Amino acid sequence: MPGVYSIESRSLTRTFKSKGEVVEALKEVDLSVRQGELFGLLGPNGAGKTTLIKIFTTLLLPTSGYAKVAGHDVAKEVKQIRPIINMVTGGEHSGYGLLTVRENLWMFSQFYGIPGKVAKERIDSLIDRMRITHLADRKIRTLSTGERQRVNIIRAFMTGPKIVFLDEPTLGLDVETSRLIRRYVKEWLEQDGERTVLLTTHYMMEADELCDRIAIINDGEIVALGTPRELKKRIQDETAIGMEISPEIDLGWLDGTKGVMGYSAKEEGGMLSARVVMEDDSAVSDVLSGVTARGGRIISFYKDEPTLEDVFVKLTGRGLE
Amino acid sequence: MNIMLNLRAVRGRAYPRVIGALREPSWMLWEVVLPMLSIAAFIYFYRSLNAPKEFEGFVVLGGVMTTYWLNVLWGMASQFYWEKETGNLQLYLAAPMSKMSILAGMALGGIFGTTVRAVSIIFIGVFVFEISFVISHPFLLVAIFMVTLLAMYGMGMMFASLYLLWGREAWNMNALFQEPIYFITGQNFPVKALGPTVAMAASVIPLTLGLDAMRQLLFPEAAGWGFLDPMLELGILCVSAVIMLVMARQLLAFMERKGRETGKLTMRWQ
Amino acid sequence: MSLKSSMWLQYQIDANWTRPLVFVVYNILRPVGAALLLVAMFYVVTGGYMGGGSLAYLYVGNAFFMLIAQTLFFVGWVVHDDREHYQVLKYLYISPMSYFKYLIGRTAMRFLLSGFALMVLIVLGYLLRIPYRIDWLLLVAVFLVGWAFIVGAGLLLSGINMLTARHGGAVGEALAGIFYLLSGAIFPLSILPQWVRGFSLALPSTYWFSLVRRAVLGAESEEVMAQFTTLQVVLYPMAISMVLLGLSYLSFLGVDHLTRKKGMLDMTTTY
Ligand SMILES: Nc1ncnc2c1ncn2[C@@H]1O[C@H](COP(=O)(O)OP(=O)(O)O)[C@@H](O)[C@H]1O
Numbered sequence: 001m002p003g004v005y006s007i008e009s010r011s012l013t014r015t016f017k018s019k020g021e022v023v024e025a026l027k028e029v030d031l032s033v034r035q036g037e038l039f040g041l042l043g044p045n046g047a048g049k050t051t052l053i054k055i056f057t058t059l060l061l062p063t064s065g066y067a068k069v070a071g072h073d074v075a076k077e078v079k080q081i082r083p084i085i086n087m088v089t090g091g092e093h094s095g096y097g098l099l100t101v102r103e104n105l106w107m108f109s110q111f112y113g114i115p116g117k118v119a120k121e122r123i124d125s126l127i128d129r130m131r132i133t134h135l136a137d138r139k140i141r142t143l144s145t146g147e148r149q150r151v152n153i154i155r156a157f158m159t160g161p162k163i164v165f166l167d168e169p170t171l172g173l174d175v176e177t178s179r180l181i182r183r184y185v186k187e188w189l190e191q192d193g194e195r196t197v198l199l200t201t202h203y204m205m206e207a208d209e210l211c212d213r214i215a216i217i218n219d220g221e222i223v224a225l226g227t228p229r230e231l232k233k234r235i236q237d238e239t240a241i242g243m244e245i246s247p248e249i250d251l252g253w254l255d256g257t258k259g260v261m262g263y264s265a266k267e268e269g270g271m272l273s274a275r276v277v278m279e280d281d282s283a284v285s286d287v288l289s290g291v292t293a294r295g296g297r298i299i300s301f302y303k304d305e306p307t308l309e310d311v312f313v314k315l316t317g318r319g320l321e
Numbered sequence: 322m323n324i325m326l327n328l329r330a331v332r333g334r335a336y337p338r339v340i341g342a343l344r345e346p347s348w349m350l351w352e353v354v355l356p357m358l359s360i361a362a363f364i365y366f367y368r369s370l371n372a373p374k375e376f377e378g379f380v381v382l383g384g385v386m387t388t389y390w391l392n393v394l395w396g397m398a399s400q401f402y403w404e405k406e407t408g409n410l411q412l413y414l415a416a417p418m419s420k421m422s423i424l425a426g427m428a429l430g431g432i433f434g435t436t437v438r439a440v441s442i443i444f445i446g447v448f449v450f451e452i453s454f455v456i457s458h459p460f461l462l463v464a465i466f467m468v469t470l471l472a473m474y475g476m477g478m479m480f481a482s483l484y485l486l487w488g489r490e491a492w493n494m495n496a497l498f499q500e501p502i503y504f505i506t507g508q509n510f511p512v513k514a515l516g517p518t519v520a521m522a523a524s525v526i527p528l529t530l531g532l533d534a535m536r537q538l539l540f541p542e543a544a545g546w547g548f549l550d551p552m553l554e555l556g557i558l559c560v561s562a563v564i565m566l567v568m569a570r571q572l573l574a575f576m577e578r579k580g581r582e583t584g585k586l587t588m589r590w591q
Numbered sequence: 592m593s594l595k596s597s598m599w600l601q602y603q604i605d606a607n608w609t610r611p612l613v614f615v616v617y618n619i620l621r622p623v624g625a626a627l628l629l630v631a632m633f634y635v636v637t638g639g640y641m642g643g644g645s646l647a648y649l650y651v652g653n654a655f656f657m658l659i660a661q662t663l664f665f666v667g668w669v670v671h672d673d674r675e676h677y678q679v680l681k682y683l684y685i686s687p688m689s690y691f692k693y694l695i696g697r698t699a700m701r702f703l704l705s706g707f708a709l710m711v712l713i714v715l716g717y718l719l720r721i722p723y724r725i726d727w728l729l730l731v732a733v734f735l736v737g738w739a740f741i742v743g744a745g746l747l748l749s750g751i752n753m754l755t756a757r758h759g760g761a762v763g764e765a766l767a768g769i770f771y772l773l774s775g776a777i778f779p780l781s782i783l784p785q786w787v788r789g790f791s792l793a794l795p796s797t798y799w800f801s802l803v804r805r806a807v808l809g810a811e812s813e814e815v816m817a818q819f820t821t822l823q824v825v826l827y828p829m830a831i832s833m834v835l836l837g838l839s840y841l842s843f844l845g846v847d848h849l850t851r852k853k854g855m856l857d858m859t860t861t862y
C-alpha cells in the first residue's frame with residue numbers, strides 16, 4: 001500500500017488508573033514506520049514500550065489519539081489487523097508445558113487457520129533455522145529460557161505475518177541466542193520488501209546494530225528520532241567520557257556539577273563503570289577531581305565515539321539500564 | 322467470519338487437552354479413582370439404609386454427571402484466568418480467530434477427556450456395584466445427555482469470562498459450586514425431595530434437569546420421583562443451552578472490550 | 592521462616608476476615624452443603640423420617656470428617672499452588688528454613704481452622720435434634736489424635752505432590768475419599784465387603800471415628816468397633832501417626848533428592 005505507513009500513531013496517549021492514581025504511560029506519541037523498516041524503540045524500564053506494543057497489537061485501546069497498523073485503526077479494525085501481525089515478548093512462557101515444541105507450534109498455527117500440512121512444513125523449516133531440531137519433540141516445560149525464546153520466535157514468524165512486534169525479544173538471553181534471533185529478524189525483513197518490524201529494547205547495542213531508525217522513548221514521550229547515525233551526530237558538540245571507578249562511590253553529585261548534562265553508571269565486577277556527557281571539554285577536570293575527592297580511584301578513563309547511550313544520557317540526564 | 326479458520330482454531334485448542342489427558346500417566350488413576358471413592362461411599366451409605374437398588378443407580382448417574390460438572394468448573398470456568406497467568410491469553414486475544422473457538426476447543430477437548438472417565442465410572446458401577454439400568458428411550462436419553470452437556474459447557478464458557486473479570490477472588494466460586502450445588506441439584510437423590518420451589522430454582526443449573534430426566538429414563542422404578550416430564554425437561558434444557566451460549570458470547574465480547582480498556586486482563590499479576 | 596511464621600502465614604491466608612464471602616463459602620456453605628446432601632439422601636430413603644441412631648451416626652461422622660477433608664484438600668493444593676500459581680516453591684526451597692517445617696506449620700494451622708466448619712455443623716445438628724452426649728475429655732483426645740494423624744498423612748501427601756503434575760488437588764481428595772469410604776465415617780463397617788474390612792481396621796481413621804462417636808454420642812454403636820476399648824481407639828491411631836510422621840520425613844529426603852535431580856521445582860503442568 002503506497003503512501004500508507006505500516007505502523008503509525010498520532011497524538012497517541014494512554015493513561016492507566018490504579019488505586020486512584022493516574023499513570024500517563026504514553027504522552028502524545030507520534031510515530032510513522034515505513035514498510036520494510038526495522039524500527040526500534042529504545043527506552044528504560046517503565047518508559048511505555050510495552051504499552052505501545054500492546055496498543056499496536058490490538059490488546060489495549062488508546063485513551064486518545066489514534067494508532068494504525070497497515071492503515072487500519074487499532075481501535076475499530078481489529079479484524080483486518082490480527083491476521084497480518086504477530087508478536088513476541090521477552091521472557092514469554094506461552095504454550096502448554098505438557099506439549100512438545102512441535103505440538104505447541106502446531107496448535108498456535110491453527111489459531112491462524114494455516115492448513116495442517118503447510119503448518120508442519122513451515123514449523124520444520126523454522127525449527128531448523130532456529131537450530132532446535134534436537135528439541136523438536138521435547139516437552140516445552142523442559143526448555144531453557146533461550147530455547148523457549150527460539151520457539152516463541154518460530155511461533156510468531158510461522159504464521160506469515162506482514163508486521164511483527166518484538167517486545168524486548170532478547171531480554172535475558174545469552175549472546176549466541178540473541179545473535180541468532182537478530183540475524184533471523186534482519187534476514188526475514190530483507191526477503192520481502194512488504195515486511196515491517198517494530199522492536200523495543202533497552203539494550204542500546206541491539207538498537208544500534210539492528211535498527212534502520214530508532215525512537216528514544218522516556219517517560220511515555222518520544223524524545224528523539226532518527227537513524228542511529230543521525231542520533232549519534234546530535235552529541236557531536238558535546239563531550240562524552242567513560243571511566244571505571246573503584247571502589248564504587250555514589251555519583252549523585254554529578255547532577256549539580258556545572259557543565260555536566262547527565263551520566264549513567266552501572267556496576268561491573270566490583271567496579272563502577274560510568275559514562276558522563278558534558279557540554280564541552282572544560283568540565284572534564286572537575287569531574288575527575290570530583291571522583292578522587294570522594295574516595296574513588298579512577299582505574300581507566302577514555303574518550304571515544306559517542307554511543308546511543310550517550311544520546312540518551314544527554315536527552316534525559318540518566319542512563320538506560 | 323472465516324469458517325475454516327475457526328474450525329482449525331477449535332481443533333488447535335482441543336488438541337492439548339486430548340494429548341494432555343492421554344499423556345500424563347497419573348491422570349487416569351486420579352480422575353477415575355477419585356470420583357469412584359465418593360461414589361462407593363454413597364452407594365454403601367444407601368445400602369446401610371436398606372434403600373431400593375435404583376438409588377444406588379442414582380449415585381452412579383450423579384457421579385458421571387459430576388465429573389462433567391467438575392470439568393466445567395476447573396477446565397472451563399477458571400481456564401481464562403490460568404491462561405492469563407501463563408501468558409497465553411494475550412496471544413489468543415491478538416490472534417485472528419473468534420475467541421469463541423478457543424472456548425469451544427477447550428470444551429470439546431474437556432468433554433473428550435471427561436468421557437473417558439465417565440465411561441470408566443459406568444463400567445465400575447455396572448460390574449463392581451451391579452447397578453442395572455433400562456434404556457427404553459435411547460434417542461431421548463442421548464438427546465437429553467447432549468443438550469445437558471451443551472448447556473453445562475455453555476455455562477462454563479460464560480463463567481470463563483466472568484471469572485477473568487473478577488480476578489483471583491472468583492477462584493473461590495468453584496468451591497461454592499461444588500458441595501452446595503451437589504445438594505441443590507440432587508446429585509444422588511431425586512431433586513423432587515427438595516420441594517418444587519427449590520427444585521425450580523435449582524433448574525437454573527442445567528445439571529438439575531439433566532439428572533432428573535436421565536434418572537427417570539434409566540430407572541423406571543423410580544418414575545414417581547420425577548420432578549417434571551422428561552420431554553418438558555429437554556425443552557427447558559434446549560432453551561437454557563441457547564441462553565448460556567448467547568450469554569457466553571456477550572460476556573466474552575464484554576471481557577475483551579473491558580480488557581482493552583483497562584489493560585488489566587492481559588497482564589499477569591493484576 | 593520458622594514454624595510459627597508459616598502457621599501465621601496460613602492463618603493470614605485462610606482466616607481472612609476481611610473477605611467474608613470467601614470465609615462463608617469455605618467454612619459454612621461447603622460443609623453445610625455436604626452435610627445436607629447426606630441428610631437429603633437419608634430423607635428420601637426413610638420417607639421423611641428424621642431421627643434414629645443412623646442419622647446421628649452419619650451426621651456426626653460426616654461433621655468430623657470436615658477436619659480431615661479440609662486439611663487434606665488444602666494439602667493437596669499447597670505444593671502445586673506454591674509451585675505453579677505463585678511460582679514461589681523454588682524460592683521457599685532455597686530459603687534457609689526447611690520446606691518440611693514450613694508445610695508442618697501450614698498444615699497444622701489449617702487443621703485448627705477447620706474447627707470452625709465443624710462447629711457450624713455441630714450447631715446445625717442441634718436443629719436436626721442429633722442426640723449429643725459430649726464427653727469433654729474424650730473430645731480433647733479426638734482433637735489431639737486427629738491432629739497428629741492428619742499432619743502426618745498430609746506431609747506424606749505433600750511429598751508425593753512434589754513429583755506430580757497439577758491435577759486439581761486430586762491426591763488430597765483421594766486420600767480423604769479413602770478415609771471417608773473405609774473408616775466407617777457415615778455407615779457401619781459391616782456394610783463393607785468382608786475383605787475390605789481388614790483394610791479398614793488398619794486405618795487409623797477408623798479408630799478415630801470410633802473415638803469421635805464415643806466422645807460426642809456417648810457410646811459406640813458400631814458393632815465391629817465396639818469390641819475395642821476407648822483406650823485402644825486413642826492409642827492405636829496415635830502410634831500410627833508417629834510412624835506416618837517419621838515416614839513422611841524420610842520420604843521428604845528422598846523426594847528432595849529426586850525433585851532436584853529431575854528439575855521439578857518449577858515445572859508448570861497446565862493443559
Ligand atoms: N495495566 C496497567 N495499570 C497501571 N499501570 C500500568 C499498566 N500497564 C503499564 N502501566 C504503567 O505504565 C508505565 C509504562 O509501562 P510499560 O509500557 O510496561 O513500560 P516498558 O515496557 O517500557 O518497561 C509504567 O509506569 C507502568 O507502571
Ligand SMILES: [Mg+2]
Pocket residue numbers: 046049050051167168
Ligand atoms: Mg516492557
